[in-house]
Amino acid sequence: MTVPIAIIGTGIAGLSAARALKDAGHVIQLFDKSRGSGGRMSSKRSAAGALDLGAQYFTARDxxxxxxxxxxxxxxxxxxxxxxxxxxxxxxxxxxxxxxxxxxxxxxxSAITRALLDDFPVEFSCRITEVFQGKQHWNLLDADGGNHGPFSHVIIATPAHQATTLLAAAPKLASVAAGVxxxxxxxxxxxxxxxxxxxxxxxxxxxxxxxxxxxxxxxxxxxxxxxxxxxxxxxxxxxxxxxxxxxxxxxxxxxxxxxxxxxxxxxxxxxxxxxxxxxxxAGSHEWGVLADADLGVYVCGDWCLSGRVEGAWLSGQEAARRLIEHLQ
CATH class of the missing domain: 3.90.660.10 (Polyamine Oxidase; Chain A, domain 2)
Known part of the structure; x- marks a missing residue:
C-alpha cells in the first residue's frame, strides 16, 4: 500500500509542491482550514462580484x-x-x-489555485492542530479531534506563525519559523x-x-x-x-x-x-524551504523566500525537490 504525503495548506506554495510530487508519481492528501483553496491568493464572493482582497497581482522573474x-x-x-x-x-x-x-x-x-487543485483529494474546513509521529509514519490531529493518517512525509505550507505551532516534533524548524x-x-x-x-x-x-x-x-x-x-x-x-x-x-x-x-x-x-x-x-529570507529530511518534515511558503507569489511557488517546488531527492 502506498502511504500518501500530507500537505497542510492549499495556497500557491502547497499546491506547487503537490503538483511537482504528483508529477513524480507520489500520492498526496491536502488539508486546509478554509472553505476553499488559495490562501492570500483567494478571492471573496460578494454582492459586488468576486474581489481579490489579498494578492492584487503577481510578477514573474525566475x-x-x-x-x-x-x-x-x-x-x-x-x-x-x-x-x-x-x-x-x-x-x-x-x-x-x-x-x-x-x-x-x-x-x-483564485481561478489559479482552483485549477492547480484539479482532482487532488482535499479536506477543506479542517484545521490541523498537531502533527505527530507514530512508530513509522506521521499522523495529523484536527481541531475537532479527528485523526488523519498514516502519512510518509508532511509538508507544512502555511504562514510562519501557524507553521510554528505544527512543528512541535521538529523543534529546530519550529525555532526558525518562530523567528519570522x-x-x-x-x-x-x-x-x-x-x-x-x-x-x-x-x-x-x-x-x-x-x-x-x-x-x-x-x-x-x-x-x-x-x-x-x-x-x-x-x-x-x-x-x-x-x-x-x-x-x-x-x-x-x-x-x-x-x-x-x-x-x-x-x-x-x-x-x-x-x-x-x-x-x-516583514523581511525576505533565502531559505527556499525549511527541511528535516530524516524526520520527513518540510516547510514552505512565500516567507521562506521573497514574500511574493513567485516566492511561494518556488518554495513549494523546492520542498518537493528536496523530498524527492531524499527518497532516491
Missing part, C-alpha cells in the same frame, strides 16, 4: 516561474493586467513610470454605482494610512457593473488598528481614499473589510 505563468495563461487561468498606474506622495498624484509585467488570475485570483515576523494588512472594498471620475486604475501610496489601491474593473474578466475598488492599508496602520471594528476601518480608509483623490466622494453602495493577520513577511 525562468521556471515565467514558464509556469505562461502555462497558466495558455489554460486561461491568468492574464496580463495593464493598469494606468499612479504614485501618491506628499499629497500629490502622478503617473507611475513603472512598466513591469503584472499578472492576475482570471476571472478572479509577519505583518498584518487591513483590506477593504468599496463599490460605487457611478464610476469615480479618475483615470487611475492602480496606485502605490506614500504618506497615508493607505499603501495600495486598485480599480477592480480594470482587471481582465472582472464584473464591470459597479465601480469597485480594493484598498490596502499600510502594515503600520493595520497594526495600530488591528482590533478596530470593520465599520470603523471602512470609514477611516474611505476617508483616506477621498483625501487622495482630492474630490468629493459619494458614499459607497457596498463595502466590506477583511483583516489579514499574516499578510506578508
Amino acid at each position: 525562468r521556471r516561474f515565467v514558464e509556469e505563468v505562461q502555462r497558466w495563461q495558455l489554460n486561461g487561468w491568468a492574464e496580463q493586467w495593464k493598469p494606468q498606474l499612479y504614485n501618491f506622495q506628499s499629497g500629490q498624484l502622478s503617473p507611475s513610470p513603472d512598466e513591469q509585467t503584472r499578472w492576475v488570475g482570471t476571472p478572479h485570483m 515576523k509577519m505583518e498584518p494588512t487591513w483590506a477593504i472594498a468599496l463599490a460605487f454605482d457611478t464610476p469615480l471620475n479618475t483615470p487611475m486604475e492602480g496606485c502605490f501610496v506614500q504618506d497615508s494610512p493607505l499603501d495600495w489601491l486598485a480599480r477592480n474593473r480594470s482587471k481582465p474578466g472582472r464584473d464591470t457593473t459597479l465601480d469597485t475598488w480594493v484598498l490596502h492599508a499600510t502594515s503600520a496602520w493595520s497594526k495600530e488598528h488591528l482590533d478596530l471594528p470593520k465599520e470603523a476601518v471602512i470609514e477611516l480608509l474611505h476617508g483616506a481614499f477621498a483625501e487622495l483623490l482630492h474630490c468629493p466622494m459619494p458614499a459607497p453602495s457596498f463595502s466590506l473589510a477583511h483583516r489579514w493577520l499574516y499578510a506578508r513577511p
Whole structure:
C-alpha cells in the first residue's frame, strides 16, 4: 500500500509542491482550514462580484516561474493586467513610470489555485492542530479531534506563525519559523454605482494610512457593473488598528481614499473589510524551504523566500525537490 504525503495548506506554495510530487508519481492528501483553496491568493464572493482582497497581482522573474505563468495563461487561468498606474506622495498624484509585467488570475485570483487543485483529494474546513509521529509514519490531529493518517512525509505550507505551532516534533524548524515576523494588512472594498471620475486604475501610496489601491474593473474578466475598488492599508496602520471594528476601518480608509483623490466622494453602495493577520513577511529570507529530511518534515511558503507569489511557488517546488531527492 502506498502511504500518501500530507500537505497542510492549499495556497500557491502547497499546491506547487503537490503538483511537482504528483508529477513524480507520489500520492498526496491536502488539508486546509478554509472553505476553499488559495490562501492570500483567494478571492471573496460578494454582492459586488468576486474581489481579490489579498494578492492584487503577481510578477514573474525566475525562468521556471515565467514558464509556469505562461502555462497558466495558455489554460486561461491568468492574464496580463495593464493598469494606468499612479504614485501618491506628499499629497500629490502622478503617473507611475513603472512598466513591469503584472499578472492576475482570471476571472478572479483564485481561478489559479482552483485549477492547480484539479482532482487532488482535499479536506477543506479542517484545521490541523498537531502533527505527530507514530512508530513509522506521521499522523495529523484536527481541531475537532479527528485523526488523519498514516502519512510518509508532511509538508507544512502555511504562514510562519501557524507553521510554528505544527512543528512541535521538529523543534529546530519550529525555532526558525518562530523567528519570522509577519505583518498584518487591513483590506477593504468599496463599490460605487457611478464610476469615480479618475483615470487611475492602480496606485502605490506614500504618506497615508493607505499603501495600495486598485480599480477592480480594470482587471481582465472582472464584473464591470459597479465601480469597485480594493484598498490596502499600510502594515503600520493595520497594526495600530488591528482590533478596530470593520465599520470603523471602512470609514477611516474611505476617508483616506477621498483625501487622495482630492474630490468629493459619494458614499459607497457596498463595502466590506477583511483583516489579514499574516499578510506578508516583514523581511525576505533565502531559505527556499525549511527541511528535516530524516524526520520527513518540510516547510514552505512565500516567507521562506521573497514574500511574493513567485516566492511561494518556488518554495513549494523546492520542498518537493528536496523530498524527492531524499527518497532516491
